[in-house]
Amino acid sequence: MKNMVEKEKLGRYGKFGGQYIPETLMNELEIIAAEYHKLKDDPAFQKELKDLLVNYANRPSLLYYAENMTKDLGGAKIYLKREDLNHTGAHKINNVIGQALVAKHLGKKRLIAETGAGQHGVATATIAALMGLECEVFMGKEDTERQKLNVYRMELLGAKVHAVTSGSMVLKDAVNATMQEWASRVDDTFYILGSAVGPYPFPEMVHDFQSVISKEAKVQLQAQEHTLPDMVVACVGGGSNAIGTFADFIDDPSVQLVGVEAAGKGVDTNETAATIERGSIGVFHGMKSMFLQDKNGQIDKVYSISAGLDYPGVGPEHAALADAGRAQYVGITDDESVQAFEYIAKTEGIIAAVESCHAIAYVEKIAPTMSKDQIIICTLSGRGDKDVASIAKYKGVSIDE
Amino acid sequence: MSNLKTVFNNHKAFIPFVVANDPDFDTTVQNVLALANNGADIVELGIPFSDPVADGPVIQDADLRAFAAGVTPDKIFDIVAEIRKQSDVPLIFLTYLNIVFKYGYDAFCKKCQTLGISGLVIPDMPYEERDELAPFADKYGIDLVPLVTPTSGHRIEKIAKAATGFIYVVSSLGITGTRDSFSQNLNELIADIRKYTAVPTAIGFGIHTPEQAYEMAEIADGAIIGSAIVDLVAKHGQDAPKYLGQYAKEIRTALDNQAQQAV
Numbered sequence: 001m002k003n004m005v006e007k008e009k010l011g012r013y014g015k016f017g018g019q020y021i022p023e024t025l026m027n028e029l030e031i032i033a034a035e036y037h038k039l040k041d042d043p044a045f046q047k048e049l050k051d052l053l054v055n056y057a058n059r060p061s062l063l064y065y066a067e068n069m070t071k072d073l074g075g076a077k078i079y080l081k082r083e084d085l086n087h088t089g090a091h092k093i094n095n096v097i098g099q100a101l102v103a104k105h106l107g108k109k110r111l112i113a114e115t116g117a118g119q120h121g122v123a124t125a126t127i128a129a130l131m132g133l134e135c136e137v138f139m140g141k142e143d144t145e146r147q148k149l150n151v152y153r154m155e156l157l158g159a160k161v162h163a164v165t166s167g168s169m170v171l172k173d174a175v176n177a178t179m180q181e182w183a184s185r186v187d188d189t190f191y192i193l194g195s196a197v198g199p200y201p202f203p204e205m206v207h208d209f210q211s212v213i214s215k216e217a218k219v220q221l222q223a224q225e226h227t228l229p230d231m232v233v234a235c236v237g238g239g240s241n242a243i244g245t246f247a248d249f250i251d252d253p254s255v256q257l258v259g260v261e262a263a264g265k266g267v268d269t270n271e272t273a274a275t276i277e278r279g280s281i282g283v284f285h286g287m288k289s290m291f292l293q294d295k296n297g298q299i300d301k302v303y304s305i306s307a308g309l310d311y312p313g314v315g316p317e318h319a320a321l322a323d324a325g326r327a328q329y330v331g332i333t334d335d336e337s338v339q340a341f342e343y344i345a346k347t348e349g350i351i352a353a354v355e356s357c358h359a360i361a362y363v364e365k366i367a368p369t370m371s372k373d374q375i376i377i378c379t380l381s382g383r384g385d386k387d388v389a390s391i392a393k394y395k396g397v398s399i400d401e
Numbered sequence: 402m403s404n405l406k407t408v409f410n411n412h413k414a415f416i417p418f419v420v421a422n423d424p425d426f427d428t429t430v431q432n433v434l435a436l437a438n439n440g441a442d443i444v445e446l447g448i449p450f451s452d453p454v455a456d457g458p459v460i461q462d463a464d465l466r467a468f469a470a471g472v473t474p475d476k477i478f479d480i481v482a483e484i485r486k487q488s489d490v491p492l493i494f495l496t497y498l499n500i501v502f503k504y505g506y507d508a509f510c511k512k513c514q515t516l517g518i519s520g521l522v523i524p525d526m527p528y529e530e531r532d533e534l535a536p537f538a539d540k541y542g543i544d545l546v547p548l549v550t551p552t553s554g555h556r557i558e559k560i561a562k563a564a565t566g567f568i569y570v571v572s573s574l575g576i577t578g579t580r581d582s583f584s585q586n587l588n589e590l591i592a593d594i595r596k597y598t599a600v601p602t603a604i605g606f607g608i609h610t611p612e613q614a615y616e617m618a619e620i621a622d623g624a625i626i627g628s629a630i631v632d633l634v635a636k637h638g639q640d641a642p643k644y645l646g647q648y649a650k651e652i653r654t655a656l657d658n659q660a661q662q663a664v
Contacts, residue, residue, distance in 0.1 A: 167451070
């Protein structure tokens with residue numbers, strides 16, 4: 001299996017990946033890649049990283065046996081990898097700590113980041129505060145409105161939040177704006193890319209820093225069940241928590257890998273963000289990958305209730321895993337994810353991010369079709385406090401905050 | 402390889418840029434003709450992309466106007482065919498790689514050859530990724546015009562050695578748009594490029610006044626002007642050709658003065 005997605009040349013995953021980025025940034029990408037590869041094998045860096053993950057971010061995260069869900073669904077045993085319990089409330093912190101350390105080693109004074117739901121922006125603002133670095137976050141204007149709480153959180157942490165008004169004013173536009181800002185000030189600034197997307201070496205760094213999710217889960221499940229899971233499930237926007245959830249299981253062919261995309265109003269409608277199911281191969285945001293685009297190569301407007309999955313592309317490693325048939329990608333609609341949001345709250349007493357609830361909704365469908373001796377690990381990528389107001393609105397309940 | 406290089410012989414080149422189909426088909430044709438008839442040596446036509454990450458607000462807005470008027474690659478090829486009925490001015494396309502990729506590298510380059518398009522500027526295709534398009538560009542005699550920026554450093558050697566047509570030297574960091582000052586080390590940058598190639602250089606990003614064009618032509622072999630011209634199109638709409646002609650004349654005069662100074 002490994003050969004199927006092995007990198008043929010620098011930053012390639014099969015026919016996907018690469019560095020399709022303006023020349024202004026190429027030298028910087030070379031510098032980052034060289035520094036990262038030096039640090040990756042440096043025990044002192046690994047120690048520094050581990051120290052922050054354990055003592056600041058609250059790792060390892062729990063692998064929680066969801067007994068109520070398991071009984072209720074009546075099929076496979078369900079374990080939840082609780083990234084929602086990390087400091088800042090999502091998996092995003094894993095990658096941010098790693099990249100911020102790389103930035104620090106490069107002598108950078110300023111961090112910039114894009115954010116969709118705000119979780120990556122909050123994580124970046126948090127680390128910037130901890131490390132005494134300047135921080136500016138770019139967020140689509142529409143997302144600043146549906147995730148007001150996270151905007152305030154970032155500001156509280158000392159970051160400056162820019163509401164991006166170009167394009168469809170969501171995550172892809174925030175990435176455009178952050179890349180533009182980086183191109184104009186590259187000397188002292190590090191772009192902390194939050195998803196498994198972009199030019200090499202970003203997808204590789206995100207993969208490596210998020211792989212802590214599956215490395216821990218593998219050991220934790222071994223301790224509890226003395227076996228590998230039969231299936232791992234995670235939601236996919238750009239694909240950072242999913243690649244982290246898959247990473248350590250890619251070479252275990254018995255483990256089925258499932259990425260859950262946001263189907264919005266439905267995979268067959270035009271209001272969707274189901275990139276792998278509906279997209280085609282293209283070049284955008286520094287990578288060759290799968291994108292939702294028209295026949296002329298113009299990137300489509302995408303839609304999902306979830307600001308974190310509202311992205312027209314997907315990381316190149318996911319495109320390669322799908323192409324090789326190693327991972328399956330399925331769509332879950334807004335309605336199904338909102339139902340799952342309520343389901344996991346009532347069944348397990350967990351308010352999970354609406355992004356993660358896409359994965360939960362799939363587990364609700366698939367678990368009953370599996371046998372009781374099978375095991376699913378589903379990653380809860382984040383907590384859902386940020387979504388409570390908008391879910392209430394979706395359900396027609398007015399909350400006066 | 403195209404005839405682009407010869408444009409620069411004993412002459413400072415003026416390379417204006419307009420977004421194709423901004424604000425409509427006919428005005429684009431007239432704009433290009435006005436530029437060509439008033440001293441432009443090469444006209445750069447932008448093919449709009451939904452997410453132009455290297456472009457500033459002026460060109461982004463022009464892209465939106467072009468989209469509103471229903472721009473597609475095929476419509477742009479029709480615009481070029483119309484221009485070709487009246488002018489043989491060298492033309493190059495500026496666009497993002499996805500547009501070319503989606504059209505098909507072979508089909509796109511073939512179409513360029515048919516229409517007499519001499520070169521392609523693709524800001525999101527750095528040296529490392531040019532191999533996938535280069536065989537098709539070579540096959541149809543299309544130059545892939547590379548960009549060199551103040552941050553290129555040690556990369557200049559390999560970029561310059563592979564360059565044909567001319568080299569697009571980016572005056573400053575960031576995105577397109579008019580500027581009042583440029584990177585301080587443009588002289589060194591050009592000197593560095595000339596160590597490795599005789600391919601001409603043209604400076605772009607931010608130039609808007611005849612004085613700046615004069616200044617840039619002192620350093621390089623030509624000046625590329627985009628946002629300032631696109632701004633005139635935004636202001637004057639269908640009346641733009643007249644203003645573009647006038648502007649082109651001013652720039653032409655400034656560049657010719659520079660050429661005389663140099664002699």
